[in-house]
Amino acid sequence: MVDARTVVLDVTGLRGMWGSPRAFGAAVQRKAIEQGIHCRVALAATRIAAVLSVYGRTDALTVIKPGREATTIATLPLDILTRVANFCLQRNAAIPLEVRNRNVSRMINIFKRWGLATLGDVAALPRDALFSRFGTEGVMWQKCACGEESQPLVPTPENRLFEVALDLEWPVEGFETLASGLRPMLESLVLQLSQAGVAAAVLIVRLWLVTRVWYTRTLQLPAPICDSRMLCTLLVLNLKSHPPPAGIDLVVVTAIPAPTRITQFSLFEKAVPSIEQLSTLLARLKILMGSERCGAPVLSETHHPNAFDVGPFAPTMSSAIHLEAAEQTGPIAISRRFHLPLVAQVTVDCGCPVLVSASGGIGRRSVERCAGPWRSSGHWWEQTQSVDQELSTGYWSRDEWDVELDDGSVYCIYRDRTHGEWFVAGFLD
Structure with a gap:
């Protein structure tokens, strides 16, 4: 979305379904009218050219052929850039946000003092000289005036909440009964995660107790997991080591997603340990030894030669380390x-x-x-x-x-x- 009234769609690959861009644009208009929406539609090879055409032209349907973007929008007035300022500036991360918003009107006023009145006038400026005077900001505005865009359309994903809940008929105190209720919950949660192409990195279980208070446990997984049986085992082990003080009336499990883990980075490298076996082993060790005594050694913020802390155990395989070691030909003193x-x-x-x-x-x-x-x-x-x-x-x-x-x-x-x-x-x- 550009703003509350403007939407940009990627229609790549729809020619076989609609025949031509004009036919697709007409279909969009008909569908909008059926919903009670009166709109203008523009189709172009770049997003900025389509948006400028919608804002600057009065035609209900505009189709710009590839390579004709600059010519089609050349007659549009210079002030139209203020309407697409946020759309252009969002995609230039080199300029800080507060500086971007402050410089929009300043740049347009400079162009007007130079005697420029249309987008075609800005497009005709020498780009090297514009960069020497205004840097990347000046080049960005000229690209907008030419209808050029180098970045692809990247949709903004919806902020999904991966959460399941179970309202128990009777208060539950035994872990075996709780585990039987957790299994279908976690199967549903894993299905949501799989459909989104992610896995659970952190599990947050909230228990509504008979004492009318929430009991919360957070399970930091050593690696993203998308296996319901393994997640159920880890949750039960965690609750056994930190049991709730009263019976349970309601269970809510929330997953914080993360990309799935690569188990083998190269054909010539060994696969990392099984996530399921590693997670179960760590959970059982934490019950026996305590969570503060299980993990991997990490350097402490001190110059003491023997000092170290214990951090989360998350094994990784770095190809750079193996390649660097392979390049060593002589003996190494250790x-x-x-x-x-x-x-x-x-x-x-x-x-x-x-x-x-x-x-x-x-x-x-x-x-x-x-x-x-x-x-x-x-x-x-x-x-x-x-x-x-x-x-x-x-x-x-x-x-x-x-x-x-x-x-x-x-x-x-x-x-x-x-x-x-x-x-x-x-x-x-």
Whole structure:
């Protein structure tokens, strides 16, 4: 829709049904008259040419042949651009919205001061010079005056609400009874999602309890799912881990849609894990371990070398990563860190480590070469007198060294400046 009184239709491919554009336009007019609507119809190869013809010409039916757009609308007055301003400006994202609306009348007034009176006068201007003076905005208005349009007609999809509800005859407290009622609800919901070509990314279940309050649970799915049995299993597992405090009178399930997931990105790559099996596994693990303990590690907003958070587990496959790894021809040095640093005894001479003794297969080794120290600290504002400050508050202060031992192995060691103890953080593989 251009505005409340103007509609643009894509009639590509209808020639075989109607024979000619004029016949189709006449059929549209007849159908409008039957509905009590008096309208003007214009058919053109571009949207802007059709809209300008409808606004500027008095003919009930106008058919513009391809390539004749600029000639047909050339005699229309310049002021007609104000009527199609919103239609033109909506499709130029390079210009901010507030700037667009403010510059509409300014551009038309400039054209009038130049002595231009019709769309044909604007179309005759040199485009390069217009761009040099006004940028993309000037070129956009000239394209409108020529009836040119480079973007296809993209319909605006309707904001659909994917929701189902079930009014129970008697209050339900058992999960088995609730599951039997959820199955047909979710089958209907999945049918709506399939018809729209999407899947459920988030499920929101609202339960109207006998205590006259709403109990709401939101289920974040690891990937978009369009399987009613799987959705029912996940919902029941989620409700079992967080049971409602009273009986249920009404069930409302709402799905937030998302595009369906691609399970195999390339013929030469492995498919990602099954969505159904993965979702069920994660749901059962959350019941056993707690939702805050299940997920994937993500980096924390800190420079602490061992800090991490737990985020949602959503595996992806990136072809760019595999291709980048395949292009590496020489050996790659990998730094491997111990999950729990090894306690070490280090002998220091002139401020540098000369002897390292630790468990984990290191033994007692002399240091051939070393680099460091690199001093780092953080979260000092949280420093307390606790026994283990790094675990309790996140505060740390250390000096790190890279050492090469007499057997050729390279390790990363550090000294905890708070307690004066040495640790082996990892090794170079």
